[in-house]
Amino acid sequence: VIALPSVRGQERQSSRPTALALYAFAVVAGALVTAALVQLGAALLGHLPPAGAGAVALASAVAAATTPDLYPSSAWRVPRTWGWRFGPRWYAMLFGGILGLGFLTAVPSISFYTLVAWGLTAHAPANVWLVFALFGVARAIPSLVVVTLANTRHRDPVALLDQARELASALLAAEIWVLAAIGIMLLI
Amino acid sequence: MGVGQQVLGGRLRWGLTAASLGLATGALMLGSGAPSRGPILLWLLAALALLAGLRGVRTD
Numbered sequence: 001v002i003a004l005p006s007v008r009g010q011e012r013q014s015s016r017p018t019a020l021a022l023y024a025f026a027v028v029a030g031a032l033v034t035a036a037l038v039q040l041g042a043a044l045l046g047h048l049p050p051a052g053a054g055a056v057a058l059a060s061a062v063a064a065a066t067t068p069d070l071y072p073s074s075a076w077r078v079p080r081t082w083g084w085r086f087g088p089r090w091y092a093m094l095f096g097g098i099l100g101l102g103f104l105t106a107v108p109s110i111s112f113y114t115l116v117a118w119g120l121t122a123h124a125p126a127n128v129w130l131v132f133a134l135f136g137v138a139r140a141i142p143s144l145v146v147v148t149l150a151n152t153r154h155r156d157p158v159a160l161l162d163q164a165r166e167l168a169s170a171l172l173a174a175e176i177w178v179l180a181a182i183g184i185m186l187l188i
Numbered sequence: 189m190g191v192g193q194q195v196l197g198g199r200l201r202w203g204l205t206a207a208s209l210g211l212a213t214g215a216l217m218l219g220s221g222a223p224s225r226g227p228i229l230l231w232l233l234a235a236l237a238l239l240a241g242l243r244g245v246r247t248d
Contacts, residue, residue, distance in 0.1 A: 031241075061210060065203030099244075108244020111236050118233060127230055131237045138241025161245065168245045173206040175239045180210025181217070182232050185225055188218055 019088050020147055023096035024140040030100020031136025035128050038119035045120060053117035054186025060110045061179035068172055073107040100136045108139060111175055114182065142168065 042048070063071060078098055083091040098104050102112050115135060119128045142164045150157040217228055 061207045065207045066200060068199070068203070102244075106244075109240040111240035111243075115233070115237055115240060127233075131230075131233050134234050135237040135241045138238040139244050140241075142242065142245045164245045168243045171239050171243055173202055175236070175243065176203055176206040177210040177213070178232055178236045178239060180207045181214035182210075182229065182236060184211050184214030185218060185229055185232070188215075 016147075016151070019092035020144065022089055023092040024144055026093040026096030027100035027140040028133060028136035030097040031102065031132045031139065032100075032129065033097075034101050034103065034116075035119065035132035038116055038132070039125055039128055042120045042122070048121045050118075050121045050186045053114065053121045054183045054188075056117040056183075057114040057179050057186060058183030060114050061176050061183055064110050064172065064176045064179065068110075071107065071110040071113070074103060074105055077105055096140070100139060102135065102139070109175065111179060114179060118182075118186070 060071075078095050082094060086094060102108060107113075112135075115131060119132070122128050146157055146160045146164055149155055149160055218225065
């Protein structure tokens with residue numbers, strides 16, 4: 001999305017804002033699809049104890065504290081060739097939707113597993129929609145900020161992305177803190 | 189001790205500190221006699237969802 005592939009050698013600058021908007025919309029939509037899948041899973045599995053989600057949260061907190069980058073994740077990536085195959089707008093939507101799902105490509109954070117585990121045990125569907133919608137919005141924000149800054153201030157998007165990654169890694173301590181608090185609250 | 193080991197040791201220390209603070213916060217909330225843990229838990233889950241999303245700065 002940061003550098004939309006040209007289609008048949010033509011990349012229209014005017015299509016960028018539209019593609020970006022479609023991307024952001026698709027990320028949130030993808031996260032809501034995951035929310036629907038989680039609720040489908042909850043319906044199929046029946047009543048699961050919230051303590052299970054608490055155990056996942058606590059284990060994730062310990063894992064993030066000791067080995068932050070070591071957790072199960074997908075190695076699949078959205079093929080770059082899709083840009084040529086589907087065109088910039090469809091590519092932006094597919095790319096955003098797949099990233100929004102959270103599990104087809106690299107899992108964004110170990111906390112994703114706690115969100116899924118909690119969703120499987122949650123009693124209020126509205127809360128599940130809300131939490132996953134927030135996940136989608138937050139997942140879309142970094143790319144929107146990077147692309148906007150790159151376009152308006154003519155900054156190098158790759159350098160901006162590196163800065164965003166550093167800022168994101170600084171949030172790990174807060175993430176561990178919240179994971180542990182959720183873990184103990186769900187366990188007891 | 190090498191620089192790499194110092195970085196890993198530092199990261200482990202603040203990671204475990206953050207986890208301990210989280211455990212203490214959760215226990216405090218449970219022990220404070222709050223009428224319902226549901227809203228607090230939802231706020232924490234909302235915060236976690238935001239953090240999880242923001243931490244996923246990837247382009248692929």
